[in-house]
Amino acid sequence: MTSKPRVRFAPSPTGYLHVGGARTALYNWLFARHLGGVFVLRIEDTDLDRSEARHEAALIEDLQWLGLEWDEGPGVEGPHAPYRQSERLGIYREHTERLLREGQAYRCFCTGEQLEAERASAAADHRPQVYSGRCRGIAEPESARRAEAGEAFAVRLKIPDHPLRFHDLVRGEVEFPNETVSDPILVRSSGMPVYNYVVTVDDALMEITHVIRGDDHISNTPKQVAIYEAFGWKLPEFAHLSTILGSDREKLSKRHGATAVASFREMGILPEALVNYLALLGWGAEGGTREIFSLEELTREFRLERVTASPAVFDWEKLHWLSRHYLKQAEPARVEELAWPHFAGAGLLPVLETAGPDVKAWFAKLLALFLPAVSQLDELPKKAGFIFGFDVGAARANEENAAVLATESAQKVLSAFAAKVGAQDGTVTPEQFKAWMNEVKAETGAKGKGLFHPVRIALTGSHSGPEFDKLIPIVEEGSRLTLPVHVASVRERVERFFAE
C-alpha cells in the first residue's frame, strides 16, 4: 500500500461512550498513529429518534479526556465534511438513485406483515430467515408507476449470486454464502437511509482503508461488501474486535456496573490507566512480558495483527492495579487538583478556588499520605475521613477496638499517654510524640501493638492506619486551619476520647 491508512471511529450519539467503544476508538487511533495515518471521527446519527446532541458532546469530551484526538471530524472538519450523517442525506439520496438506475437495487413494496409471515415460515422450516425477493422481479415501469402512485416502498439491494467474502486482519478470510444473506434494506419507506448503507457509502467516500470496529458488526459485513461491489468500489481491510465481557461472561453492559468512560473519570481513575488497561484487553505486545504502556509506547508497539479474536473479560482488579500505579506516578499537583473536588463534595474542604495556600499545602501532605491506600480518587474522603473527625462512641463500640481497649494494660497506656498530653501545651511534634511513647512504654511495660494500638484508637478511631510520624504533623497542622470541618489536634482528640 502506497497511501497512508485512513481509519474512523463512528459512534452513534444514542448514549454515553462505554469501554467497548473506547477500546475500538483507541485501537483505531493507535493503528493510525503507528502508521502515520489519519483518524476520522464520524457521527452516526441516522436514527433521529435516539440521537441526541448532548450525547455527541459527551462523546467528544470522553474522547478528548482519553487523549484520542482526531484529524478529521466534528470540530476540526476536513476534506470529506460534513462528518455527521444527518448532514449527508443528499449524498445518500444521489447514491440510491444511481443504484436504482443501474438495476443494482429495487423498490420493495412488501408490508411489515408480509415480511413477518415470511420470517415465521422460514423459522418453521428450519431455513435461513432471508427475504424471499418477492419484489425483485417487479419490472421497472410497474415499480416506477406504483411509486408514482404514492405506494410506500423501501429500497433493497440485490445480493449477488456468489459468496460474499472479505479479509479480516484479526480473523483472516471470512466468507458468507449468499443464500444466507437477505437483500438488505438500504432506504426505509420513510426515506431515511439505513445504517448498513450509509456506513458503507461514507467509508468509501471518506476513503477509509481499514474498518476497525466491534465484532457485533461481523454479520453486517457481507451486506456491506455487496454494497461496495454494487458501486464498484474497492473493499477496505476489516478488523473485527472481540466483545468485552463481564465477569459472568455475558456481554459487558450497565448491568455490570459502571462501564461509561465518564464514570471512570468521575471515580478518579486517570485516563492513562484506562487507556493502558483497554489496550491490554485484547492485545499483547510481542513477548508479552510488559504491562505498563504510555500512549506513546502503545503507539510504537501496537500492531493490529496482534489483536486477539477471542472475547475478553473485563477485570476491575487489574484496572485498579494500573490505576494505583498511575496515581502514584502522576504529578502531585495534578492529582491534588483532581482529588480536591472529592473532598469538597464531601464537605471536608472549601471549593478549590477559595482555598488559601496554607490549606492547599496541608492538603498536599494529606494526599501524599493517603494516596497509596486507594485505587481511585473517590475513595479518598472515606480513607482520610478520621482526620476530619470520627465518632468516639462508635470507635469504642467497635468489636476489635473494644477487645484492644478492654485489657488492663491498654487502660494504663491510655491514662499514662493522656497524662503526658495534658501536662504540656503547644504543638505536638512527631519527636515529642515518640518521646511520650517511650516514656509510656517504660512506665507501663507495654510495647508493640499493646502500646500503639490503644493510642491509635484514641487518636484515629481505628487500630490501623498511616504511620504516626506522618500522621501527627497533619493532624496538628490541620487543627490550626480554618476548614468546613474542624480538624482536632492531638490534644483535642485525647480530651474528646476521654469525655465519652
Place this chain on the structure above:
RNA sequence: GGCGCCAUGGUGUAAUUGGUUAACACGCCGCCCUCUCAAGGCGGAGAGUUCGGGUUCGAUCCCCGAUGGCGCUACCA
C-alpha cells in the same frame, strides 16, 4: 431454528515459520519490612493448552468433528 465468530491457570495475555520444565501480569497464599493498614521487596500454589479424532518423528500451534460461550438473524446502530 439459520448463519458467523471464538476456545491457553480464576482473569488478561506470551510461547522464533509445529520441537519450551507452557512464560509474564492481575488476583490468591506465605515471608520480610512494620504498632497496624496500605505501599514496597521476596517466594509459592494454580493450566499440560475445552473434548474426540486425524496429519506428523513430534502438536497450544495445521485439518475435521463435537461441546460450550458469544454475536447477528429489524424498514436499530
